[in-house]
Amino acid sequence: MENLFSSPEYAAAVIALLVGIIFFFTIKSKPKLPPSASEEKTPIQIVEPVVTKAPELPKVSWKDRLSLGLEKSRSEVWGKIGQLFSGGSPSLDEIEEILYTADIPTGLVQELLTKLEKDGKGKSADEIQNLVFGFMKDKMEPIQHNIHQDVFTFDSSNKKTRVFMIVGVNGAGKTTTIGKLATKLKSQGARVIVGACDTFRAAAVDQLQVWCDRAGVDMVRAKDGTDPSGVAYDTVAKAFSENYDYCLIDTAGRLHTNQGLMDELAKTKRVMSKINPDAPQEVLLVLDAITGQNALKQAQEFNKALQLTGIIFTKCDGSAKAGSAVGIVDHLKVPITYIGVGESVDDLQLFDLDLYLKTLVGL
């Protein structure tokens, strides 16, 4: 035993043990470095989202939106006529030029000039504005009476499915308008289904899908390149068989001068009527106010091919040509159903003739 404790092996074992103990305590007392990201093995942590309400923008009334939207048309055209008169007898040539720059058709310009010449002498700016208001109202009112209220206001006692076909040239605002409309109708409690018949571009269908998801309405979509009439047929069939209140059909933009494409639209319309002879109850042309004089030409061609029931006048904001609506309604005898003055849902409203004209001339 004595031999064992005094043996060199014993001494070596004791030294090794002491070195081990010192090493252990040295390591333990070293400050710990934070683990690297790859080493970190903390259990997943679920952080409840902090629901922050979007900053509430001050609610702008429709009247104010419209006023802002028609500002350019009012200050550069319609409001200006009264101001010119208030300075004495204005040059009718000057007024004529202003009206032409606003894309008012020749016949209408001449009629208004004759009226101003006859009844405008010695009148105040306010009186002239009232005169212009009356002139335009006389032109539009008989036609505006033809608007069906259910284009905008859902009546739950009406059990009929209403189909709206939305048409227009490229970029006029068709898809956006359908999105706004679907949102508004849905918020009134209506069941809405949308048909994505612009099958030429995947992006167009995706754009519509975003609107429909946001509005919480159903959408029928097909693979790119599918015959648009087929999509319209399927959507309308579903709408009638499942008793939707509204069925909104988006179509691809097309040049009114392209006969082949116009024929295709006419076919889409025909196909819908096979499901129900009343469908589509509304064929609405979206017109971009900026188009001005060419808008009348577009409207005529679309009307010839599809017998329009209404016009949706978009992008009146930022254009001095918002007054060209008067010429279009007067010429085509088709009412304006909605007016758009911006990109948000609240920027689309049912067209109210008195409010529109008063805002336009600045009364």
Ligand SMILES: Nc1nc2c(ncn2[C@@H]2O[C@H](COP(=O)(O)OP(=O)(O)OP(=O)(O)O)[C@@H](O)[C@H]2O)c(=O)[nH]1
């Ligand atoms: N300022 C303004 N912009 C609008 C209005 N309506 C639509 N827009 C914008 O116009 C652009 C074109 O709108 P879309 O709805 O894609 O037009 P579209 O007719 O469906 O176009 P295509 O499908 O390409 O034929 C978008 O950037 C819209 O946000 C409006 O009343 N005012």
Ligand SMILES: [Mg+2]
């Ligand atoms: Mg579109």
